[in-house]
Amino acid sequence: MVIKVFLASSSGSTAIKKKQQDVVGFLNALKIDYAQLDIASNEENRMWMRENVPGDRKPTNGIPLPPQIFNEDNYCGDYDTFFDAKEDNSVYEFLGLTSPPGFKKMPTAEEEEQEGAVEDEAGNHEEELESEEEEELQELEEEEELQQLEEEEAED
Structure with a gap:
């Protein structure tokens, strides 16, 4: 299983940059393998991400912003749902992964x-x-x- 994090390498929004850094930094801290897929420099990544975010999870304008997180082709969520999972200490469940031995879930x-x-x-x-x-x-x-x-x- 590959965790896919869709990012924008050249975003002009500092809020988006901070959210992306938070997701990537947290995944690194937990030593979770993931792939960063840039939607700014790769049109295929951008189209795939936009097509695979479920309709009920898209913002009102219909265009999901990075970071968007998937486990293979299964949508996990955006930054807000990731943040909630992080706060609840349920990131592994959020990502559809098995918690490592000794991991203490809140x-x-x-x-x-x-x-x-x-x-x-x-x-x-x-x-x-x-x-x-x-x-x-x-x-x-x-x-x-x-x-x-x-x-x-x-x-x-």
Whole structure:
């Protein structure tokens, strides 16, 4: 599988340049293999990119701007969806790749909620145990006091 990043090597927009650098820099940092396809100097790349971005993902003017990201011929997304995946620590899923061993995915809100419920349950169980231990300790102390009172009465 080849990740394809469609870029414009001679874009006049600093915003587009920054977005392109962000995508490429992040892929490099994760050591993900990818191919950069220039749409500024290669008309075939430009046409392929424009034809393969799904209609519902194109901007209102119909012309998608770089960077656009594909896994082979499967559309992954544009910079905004890439950024969201990066923030959610789900870039591998976004790219349609398997996470490498040891990669720690950030839990989703739903997973965090479930984890919190498990922790609450464990915390409640601990509280129950502590409460039972306190009751047993209190019973022992009462028995000792009773025993001392009985011994004192026996001495009198």
